[in-house]
Amino acid sequence: QVQLVESGGGLVQPGGSLTLSCAASGFIFSAYGMSWYRQAPGKERELVAVITRLGDGANYADSVKGRFTISRDNAKNTLYLQMNSLKPEDTAVYYCHRHLGAYWGQGTQVTVSS
Numbered sequence: 001q002v003q004l005v006e007s008g009g010g011l012v013q014p015g016g017s018l019t020l021s022c023a024a025s026g027f028i029f030s031a032y033g034m035s036w037y038r039q040a041p042g043k044e045r046e047l048v049a050v051i052t053r054l055g056d057g058a059n060y061a062d063s064v065k066g067r068f069t070i071s072r073d074n075a076k077n078t079l080y081l082q083m084n085s086l087k088p089e090d091t092a093v094y095y096c097h098r099h100l101g102a103y104w105g106q107g108t109q110v111t112v113s114s
Contacts, residue, residue: 002026002103004096009108016086016112022079022096022105030054030074033099036081038092038110045095049081064090086112 008020020036033053039045049070051058058070069082079096093107 002098002101004098004103004105006094006096006105006108009094009110011111011113012086013114014087014112017082017084018086018110020081020083020094020096020108020110022081024077024079024096024098027098029072029077034070034072034079035097035099036070036079037095037097038090039095039107040089040092043092048094051079083110086110088112 003025005023006020008018010018012018030053033051035050036048037045038048047061048064049058049060049068051070051072055072060068067085071080072078091110091112093109095107096105097103
């Protein structure tokens with residue numbers, strides 16, 4: 001079955017960096033576009049970044065543009081989110097999502113605080 005397992009979250013100071021990973025299994029990873037979403041306490045889940053199935057195109061929420069980079073390694077069935085210049089408002093649970101179906105990982109917590 002489809003499995004998405006996020007990792008790499010943690011506590012980081014403002015201005016710091018983190019890289020999230022999402023290990024995918026149970027489907028042909030290179031056949032699907034992928035996304036990262038996040039959900040902060042008391043807020044709705046929001047789209048952070050999207051990447052095409054071959055990794056040749058990406059789009060970002062305005063709030064993270066220029067600071068976050070989505071990428072993928074289809075040979076390793078892994079999706080990444082490089083997050084730089086982190087702000088307290090980036091604090092949330094981050095989820096990876098496979099397009100064309102309601103497939104989500106369990107999420108990884110990112111906390112940006114001094």
